[in-house]
Amino acid sequence: MTTSNTKSFPGLEFKLSQISKDPPSLLVTVKNNSPSSTFTFLKWGTPLDPQALNLGVFKMVDASTGKEVKIDHLMINRKMPPSRDDLQEVEPGTEQATEIVFDKPWMPDTNPAKYKVKVEGEFKGGWESPVSEVKAKDLKAYSDSSFANRAFASEETMLVVE
Template sequence: MAGFQRYFNARNTLIAAVVITLFGGYYISQSPSPSSFTMSQTSSEVPGLSLSLSQISKSPPTLRVTLKNDSPDTPYTLLKWGTPLDDAALNTGVFKITDADSGAEVEQVTLQIRRKMPPGQDQLAGVNPGEEGSIEVVFDRPWMPETKPAKYKVKAEGLLKGIWDRPKSEVTDDDTNEYTESPLAGRIFITNEVELVVE
C-alpha cells in the first residue's frame, strides 16, 4: 500500500510538472519578449522616409540636408520645426556637433523661438513617393569655433513634431494647427553622421 501511495504521488507530481511546463511555455510564447518589446518602443521611424546630411562646401562650411521618400506609394508631408530642415535649426540645437579629433561637444547658443500658429505652408516639406528634396545649411553662427582648418562630426536626431501621410497640398491649416495630433507625430528621426571640414 505504501509503495502504491509513493507511485501515485510520484505520478501526480510528474503530471503536475508537465502541465506547469506546458502552461508556462504557452504563456511565454504569448507574452512579448524583452527584445520585441524594446523593438516596438524604438522602431518608430516613418517607413521609407529618411533625412541625410552631406557636405557641399568647406568655406563657408555647408551641409546639404536631404529628405527622401523611398515609399512606393505613400506621399509624406512633415512639419520642419525641430528638424534639420527648419530655418531655425542652427538656433535651436537640432544638430549635435563634436570636434572630430577630441570628441568634445561644440557648445551652441540656442534661442527660444516664438512660432506663428498655425504653421504656414512654407513650414512644411512634402515628398512624393520616389522623390527627394534638399536644402543647404551654412554653419556660420558666432558660436562656431574660430579655429581653421578644423573638422567636426555632425548629426541630427529628434522627434517629428507633425507628419502626415498625404501630399502637402492636402494638409490644411486645421491640420497644422493640431500638428501634434497628426497620424505619425512623435516618430523618431536620426540622420547619418558626417564629417564637416572647415577651411
C-alpha cells in the same frame, strides 16, 4: 534613433553631405524611400527648418578631441497655427534638400578643423498625404497628427572647415 515611446517616420531618411569648406556648409537631404506614399511634415524643429542651426537639431563633435561642440539653442516663438509654408511634401522616391551654412557665433574659430555632425530630433507633425490634402483643421491639430513625435536621425558625416 528609436526609443520605446517613439518610432521613426516610415520611409523618410535624412542624409548630410558637405558642399563647401569655406564657409563650412552641408547639404541636408530628406528622401522618401516609400514606393507609393507621399508624406508631408511640419518643418519646425527639423533640419529643413530655416532656424535649424539655432534649435539643437545638429549635434557636433570635434573629430580630433572627441569633445562635443556646445551649440547655443534659441527659444523660437511661432505663429500658430502653422502655415502651408511650414510644410514639406516628399513624394515617393523623391528627395528635398536645403543648404545649411555653419556660420553662427557658437561655431569654433579653429581652422582648419574637422567635426563629426549628425541630426536628430522629433517631427512636430506629419501626414501620409500630399500637402494639398492637409486641411486647416489638420494644421491646428498638428501635434495630434499620425506622425507627430516620430523620431528622426541621420548618419554622422564629416564637416571639414578651412
